Amino acid sequence: MVWPEDDARHREVRAALHAWAREIDAAPYPPGLDIDALLARHYASLHEEPEMALVVTTTAEVSVLAVRGELDLTGSRRLRSRLADEVGLGPRALVLDLTGAAHCSARGLALLLEATGEARAAGVPFAIAGCVRVVRRAIDALGMDQALQLHATTAEAIEWLGLVERMKALR
Known part of the structure; x- marks a missing residue:
């Protein structure tokens, strides 16, 4: 998987998702919610x-x-x-x-x-x-x-x- 680490928009979205996850930490969500894994699946699906x-x-x-x-x-x-x-x-x-x-x-x-x-x-x-x-x-x-x-x-x-x-x- 090639991550667009040098892409400013990717870094922005990733930071926003991590901030959101910290905010809802008290709310129930599926175990194993891993933002990096979700982003990896998203990017992988774009390059099929x-x-x-x-x-x-x-x-x-x-x-x-x-x-x-x-x-x-x-x-x-x-x-x-x-x-x-x-x-x-x-x-x-x-x-x-x-x-x-x-x-x-x-x-x-x-x-x-x-x-x-x-x-x-x-x-x-x-x-x-x-x-x-x-x-x-x-x-x-x-x-x-x-x-x-x-x-x-x-x-x-x-x-x-x-x-x-x-x-x-x-x-």
């Missing part, structure tokens, strides 16, 4: 290969992994690695946004099932949002829609994940 771009956006409530491009064999390997990293961080919830997916191979479809199972095993609420027509058609044709939590938009997926968490709290 052009065939498939993966952009991670993280808030206190949810991490969203947006995919743009081809979800083929090569793209699936990269996405699998990134999803494993995100699940390993233990976010409150994880949404895979496929709005920008132009194609999804059989390996990509298998990855969606694997990711759902791995997130469930790790106790991370997981949903898939924005399946474009070509991806949704393949999911429906294979009957995978019963095994995957699919939502039209990222906002809808986040709302659904929030409802699931509230229902768990009522038990």
Whole structure:
């Protein structure tokens, strides 16, 4: 990872984030909140290969992994690695946004099932949002829609994940 340490704007943002973290130190936030690690993930996501771009956006409530491009064999390997990293961080919830997916191979479809199972095993609420027509058609044709939590938009997926968490709290 190449950090833009010499970039004045980066230093400004980093200092502001550290100051903010000190201010909210008394407020509950996810364990392991590491601003440097979050910035590293952000910068890494900006420098992905052009065939498939993966952009991670993280808030206190949810991490969203947006995919743009081809979800083929090569793209699936990269996405699998990134999803494993995100699940390993233990976010409150994880949404895979496929709005920008132009194609999804059989390996990509298998990855969606694997990711759902791995997130469930790790106790991370997981949903898939924005399946474009070509991806949704393949999911429906294979009957995978019963095994995957699919939502039209990222906002809808986040709302659904929030409802699931509230229902768990009522038990």
